[in-house]
Amino acid sequence: MAETFVLVHGAWHGAWCWGAVINQLEKLGDHAYAVDLPGHGMNRADRSKVTLESYVDSVAEFIERQDLKNVVLAGHSLGGLTIPGVAAKIPARIKRVVWVTALVALDGQPIVDPATSPLAALAESQPEKSIPIEMMGKEFLDGLSNDMAPAVKEYVLSAVGPQPIGPMIAAVPMAPYFATGIPSSYLVCEDDKTPVAGAPNWHPHFSSRLKNPTLKFVKSGHEVMFTHPVECARALHELARGE
Incomplete structure (x- = not known):
């Protein structure tokens, strides 16, 4: 039986990345x-x-408009903040939620503290309260692209756009998602070197915040959609089937 996927991009990216x-x-x-x-x-x-709520609403409205059912909802990176809200909003349409080397928030907490984070202060100084990826610095960009060919890195960095700060400083409600009982999965990118404050490794730091997630491992850095699309798709396909 064919599976139905709705894929949610992360920070700076767009639907094009999938x-x-x-x-x-x-x-x-x-x-x-x-x-x-x-x-x-x-x-x-x-x-x-732009707010986290507007992220959630946009995906939920897309699924409803397309009348999609038994959806496997997957989010990459910052997309991990959006997908639990979507699942909690339209649980009858969601079969499984997959975090693809993605952020998993603690219930009621933001990923970026608006009061103390330099990132929040930086965004406030920028047009549209948004951060161009170049302003994240060399360490971040090197970690993000550690296994990307130079041409691929050049393409991705030329295609990304500024990231609104609103969704990053929003409190993320996880309890409503957990209450749905929808199964969770985490796609672990074993070579993900993207630095995140408080997270020496994306797995198990973030994956451990989910309840009994199924796991799949791909030998890839953070931008798995570009560097290992075949392996990424295969892992999503298998996770969708409970494999």
Whole structure:
């Protein structure tokens, strides 16, 4: 039976980043869609007004508009903040939620403290309260692209757009998602070197915050959609089937 995937991008990215993975999922006989979150890609929302709630609403509304059912909802990186809200909003349409080397928040807490984080202060000084990826610094960019060919890195960095701070400083409600009982999975990218405050490793630091998640491991850095799309799609396909 074909699986139905809705793929949510992370910070700075857009639906475009999932192109190769969608192609591979379709080769496996599945259906896959990617959504531009507000302020990203072709979604021209005012970045200064973008919130985590608007992220959640945009994905939920897409799923409802397309009348999708038994959806495997997958989020990469910062997309991990959006997907639990979507699942809690429309649980009857969601089969499984997959964090793809993604952030998992603690219930009621933001990923970035708006009062103390230099990132929040930096965003406030920028147009549209958004941060260009270049301002994240060399250590972050090197970690993000540690296994990317130079040409791929150049393409990705040329395609990304500024990241609104709103969703990053929002309290993330996890309890409503856990209350749904929808199964969780975590796709571990074993070579992910992207630095995150308080997280020496994305797994198990973030994956351990989920309740009994199934795990799949891919030998990849953070940008798995570009460097290992075949393996990423295969892992998502297997997770969708409970394998």
